[in-house]
Amino acid sequence: MGLGSDMYRQQILDHYKNPRNYGELEEPDFTHVGENPSCGDTIQMDVGLDEAGETIESVRFNGDGCAISMASASMLSERLHGMAVEELHEMDTDDVTEMLGVDISPMRVKCAVLGRQVAQDGSKIHRDELDPDDRTITEE
Amino acid sequence: MGVQEQYSFDVEALRADFPVLDRKVGGDPESPGEGPGDDTPLVYLDNAATSHTPDPVVDTVADYYRSYNANVHRGIHQLSQEASVAYEEAHDTVADFVGAAGREEIVFTKNTTEAMNLVAYAWGLEELGPGDNVVLTEMEHHASLVTWQQIGKRTGADVRFVDVTDEGRLDMDDAADLIDDDTQMVSVVHVSNTLGTINPIGELADLAHDHDAYVFADGAQSVPNRAVDVKELGVDFFAFSAHKMCGPTGIGALYGREEILDSMQPYLYGGDMIRRVSFEDSTWEDLPWKFEAGTPSIAQGIGFAAAIEYLEEIGMDRVEAHEDLLAEYAHDELTALGGVEIYGPPGDDRGGLVAFNVEGVHAHDLSSILNDYGIAVRAGDHCTQPLHDEMGVAATARASFYLYNTIEEIDALVEAVGEARDLFA
Structure with missing residues (x-):
């Protein structure tokens, strides 16, 4: 029996079906929502920082979307624990695909990177480096 | 008796006018984890987006x-x-x-x-x-x-x-x-x-x-x-x-x-x-x-x-009869598969397309998996975002048929949809 795409390896399906750190933080240092309107993917990221505001201490995410976007956000939420904010800001698309461990087809990259973009934009808004009116969308 | 006997014209002969239909595409569902391949026969079911061009x-x-x-x-x-x-x-x-x-x-x-x-x-x-x-x-x-x-x-x-x-x-x-x-x-x-x-x-x-x-x-x-x-x-x-x-x-x-x-x-x-x-x-x-x-x-x-x-x-009456045959067959087979929600009127009263969702599977995931079976469908809002809002879904998968499509291609679609449903179950 065929098992479908390489994109849908067991790890991805596991994170999609059992998302880690799913929910909301009671007192996040920042929270941000992003969406890809044509897919209907929506992700909210809540992040708590250490006292210096330099290191990520807690993460929760929630939202709706395809397996790629949800699994990517779930894996990212695990990765972000203990990560320096600077390191989050430096994460690029390759870092996301490396984290996912599968080749993402070109049309689906926007799904894979939405969670990371939401976390980055939320952090930059928190640091006054980004206009809060700039909505997070990873579609072209 | 096959449904094919109800074809209103010689579909196989007509397909020879469309060389693209002989293309191999996509991945190889028999070798999961091998990455994208290029050896799966194309099943083109995205005709409402654009049709192919005969010689x-x-x-x-x-x-x-x-x-x-x-x-x-x-x-x-x-x-x-x-x-x-x-x-x-x-x-x-x-x-x-x-x-x-x-x-x-x-x-x-x-x-x-x-x-x-x-x-x-x-x-x-x-x-x-x-x-x-x-x-x-x-x-x-x-x-x-x-x-x-x-x-x-x-x-x-x-x-x-x-x-x-x-x-x-x-x-x-x-x-x-x-x-x-x-x-x-x-x-x-x-x-x-x-x-x-x-x-x-x-x-x-x-x-x-x-x-x-x-x-x-x-x-x-x-x-x-x-x-x-x-x-x-x-x-x-x-x-x-x-x-x-x-x-x-x-x-x-x-x-x-x-x-x-x-x-x-x-x-x-x-x-x-x-x-x-x-x-x-x-x-x-x-x-x-x-x-x-x-x-x-x-x-x-x-x-x-x-x-x-x-x-x-070919004759537009025959083209319409073929579309009707394929749409009704696809509607019936997807319904019989289970776990599939189909949008719009019954199978015997619709144009030649079927938009649907599989329980627990986002339309974009479904489309990605179908692509591995060589099957081209459209996934998304089909330029009707407010209608999708009314239907309460962000996206649907849509199979749309044309005069060169066959019953066998719909069988391939239904089988692959079943595989996708089971993968996410």
């Missing part, structure tokens, strides 16, 4: 470029004459195909969307104002919805939407309520590109005309697969695109009743649409050239006519 049409376009490429309406030389005659006669072919009076009622546009914009700008901006209204339906394609929405904002005209019932049909009582003496235009999709609903255009035209409003029917999904007669439908405007009916991209047609087109100002100004120009003023060419400014899509226009001749050789 006779490709040859016609190539022949223009190879043998008589020239600009139209400009030269006295032989090539320009040949190109002009072929391009003009293409209008006659299109006019005959949809029952228009003649070429003066057929304007070549880029596509259905441009035809809609032509009327919205040339007629709507001039004629609409506060107190007027334009009546659309909740199942309009963005081509109509966004266009009239924005023209409404610019003119102050109200834009109204006829409700869609749970079964995916227009609520005709609502239509009767919304269309009133202030209605200037009723713009409605003939066959829904999402629900597959075949809308009662004649009934809507009667309602509109009772209130002296015009009717614009979007025929992008109807003209490719059923016999259409604009006079029988009673519409004032009608539009469709060649690339969804075996023709080239970049060409479509606007039908407009001659007296209305005659009364309208041009949409685009420039060469080829003028009769006499001075520094102070200009006069316009006759219909339809008044609306075809600049060098038109000559090869594509000639290819458009070739596509129509190709379809007419």
